[in-house]
Amino acid sequence: MREMIRTHTYCHDWDTVTSAFWLKYPNESQPHVQEIHTVERSIDEETKIMKLTRLVCIDYALPGWIERLINFRLKGHAVENIDIDLDNRKLTLKGRNLSFWNCFKVEEECVYEAHPENTEWTLFTQTQRYTVSGFDRVNEYLENYCITKGKDAAGKGLGVMNSRISRIQGEWEDRLDSWGGELKGIYKNAITRVEAELQDIEHSIEHKVDELKDEFKQFKFKDMRVKTMQTLREEKRQLEQKLHNLTHKKSASAAIAIESCISDTIDTNKQLAESAMNGIGRIRERMFGPAFWRNHFRNPFTHAN
Secondary structure, eight states, X not given: OEEEXXXXXXXXXXXXXXHHHHTOOSOTTOTTEEEEEEEEEEEXXXXXOEEEEEEEEEXXXXXXXXXXXXXXXXXXXXXXXXXXXXXXXXXXXXXXXXXXXXXXXXXXXXXXXXXXXXXXXXXXXXXXXXXXXXXXXXXXXXXXXHXXXXXXXXXXXXXXXXXXXXXXXXXXXXXXXXXXXXXXXXHHXXXXXXXXXXXXXXXXXXXXXXXXXXXXXXXXHHHHHHHHHHHHHHHHHHHXXXXXXXXXXXXXXXXXXXXXXXXXXXXXHHHHHHHHHHHHHHHHHHHHSHHHHHHHSOOHHHHHO
């Protein structure tokens, strides 16, 4: 049994590297991996770890003399068990071949995890084990050959991963540019819509303010009218009181004046009556006094003389 362990640091975050991992196959640099099929997927409810099982179709192009030596072509299937721990940002792959397991065993374990020194980097650890049996003295030679081919495949695999990472970053940059343009358009449209809505709100507020001003004016006018009517009523009451007082004073004065006038008239009439009586008395005295009688009724005896 021969074992190979290697590590590599990707100067990219774990999300980017693991995204490239899912896009690694198929590729032209590693044609021995022809197809990969996911046959099972589950999530552990306790650990929150996603588990996948994949079936890999493999066709190793071995040299002709090795195929003649082992008397078969190394073409068959392998299985991969993958655990994805998102909380701890760790992806673990364990794989082995299913075909020819009794004489040719290939076991591989790959771990992608956040770098302990820089969380923006990803540490990749790969362990491969090759065990050949049943070919006597050739076993060790075949294991060494597998180690050499494994190193070569691992190097190509790193190249494929880097190219996938570059492609992902390019796609993301393109998407970011596209999304940036879309977001700018959305932002511009949103600003335009918000400005229009703000203008509508402003106009609505201005209209409402005008209505409130009118209502306030009307209310103030009504209040003034109420105050004015109250004032007018009070003034009317005061004027009526003054008029009443004045009328009372005038009535009293008029009554005094009338009484004085009546008194004067009575006095005058008395005086006139007295004068008239005096005149009548004098007239009567003249007409029917002693002289009248002396002149009209003479003593005959006196007349005879």
